[in-house]
Amino acid sequence: MDLYDPLSRFLNFIITTLILFNVIPNSVLAIDDKYEKCSSRFRCGNMDIRYPFRGGNQSEYCGYPGFKVDSNSDVPQITILDRNYRVLKFDWDSKIVSVAIQDYWENN
Incomplete structure (x- = not known):
């Protein structure tokens, strides 16, 4: 695969995005409990x-x-x-x- 090939760049982007979403802990994405109480x-x-x-x-x-x-x-x-x-x-x-x-x- 050529690194400059649009398809390979798109696939790299998708794989990187999927890895990031699996690595980021759910607590970062969840609504803060303090925010819920104070809002x-x-x-x-x-x-x-x-x-x-x-x-x-x-x-x-x-x-x-x-x-x-x-x-x-x-x-x-x-x-x-x-x-x-x-x-x-x-x-x-x-x-x-x-x-x-x-x-x-x-x-x-």
Whole structure:
């Protein structure tokens, strides 16, 4: 077989591809269990909350560090620099979160 023959190159490609797919472990191709657990949305009040935030019964490794949303009395709250904020709105398209200082919420 000539190495430059199109048929032999095609056969080499097929054999190499088959070997690679048999050598690559299934765990590399499988969906990560952490991804499955962290990709689910959770509900707080009337809001759907998702990554990069975490909350509900999601594990510590879900979401960005410091982006934990607490659902106290069906109102999403987030703590930033030791201050509690009430989440007013998640705008997922513009990636903007509107918040209000929780301490001032009842004393406008």
